Ligand SMILES: [Zn+2]
């Protein structure tokens with residue numbers, strides 16, 4: 001997933017990036033040379049196991065092989081302030097998983113009690129453990145998803161009827177499905193419900 005690049009500017013930026021060879025703003029001087037913003041982002045997102053067995057973020061390149069910070073001598077902050085994991089960090093210095101966890105807790109907390117309703121705890125756990133936490137963040141930050149979860153956080157009870165009263169949306173049905181999977185909501189024949197609603 002790479003962002004579309006801006007046009008190169010060889011007049012203002014005569015020295016090309018050491019990695020991609022294009023004329024973009026240099027954002028870091030690493031032992032292998034000046035690195036542009038695009039290559040910097042890509043380096044931060046490169047994960048794997050380096051030639052010397054270190055597993056984590058591999059921002060360096062030695063003999064065309066990705067290498068860890070220690071092997072490459074690159075200084076880069078990729079240590080999550082919450083869990084210590086080595087990962088791409090958000091502006092608060094947290095990895096995607098911790099950042100997502102924070103957002104989930106925040107959205108599902110009932111402001112009146114300062115706590116998450118017991119019925120919503122399994123939902124919180126499921127949302128937090130999404131495999132791709134950065135996609136999870138993109139999903140959860142959408143206005144309609146945020147609004148939906150805030151509504152749910154203050155719902156008096158978690159029942160199908162409460163769900164039915166919330167605005168009909170894919171988010172609603174997705175969350176309903178998750179809660180059913182976790183046994184918070186009983187199984188219900190959604191197709192028949194829809195038919196009944198339509199027939200009514
Ligand atoms: Zn570059």
Ligand SMILES: [Zn+2]
Pocket residue numbers: 050051052053054067068069070071072
């Ligand atoms: Zn290494």
Ligand SMILES: [Zn+2]
Pocket residue numbers: 080081082083084085094095096097098099
């Ligand atoms: Zn973390």
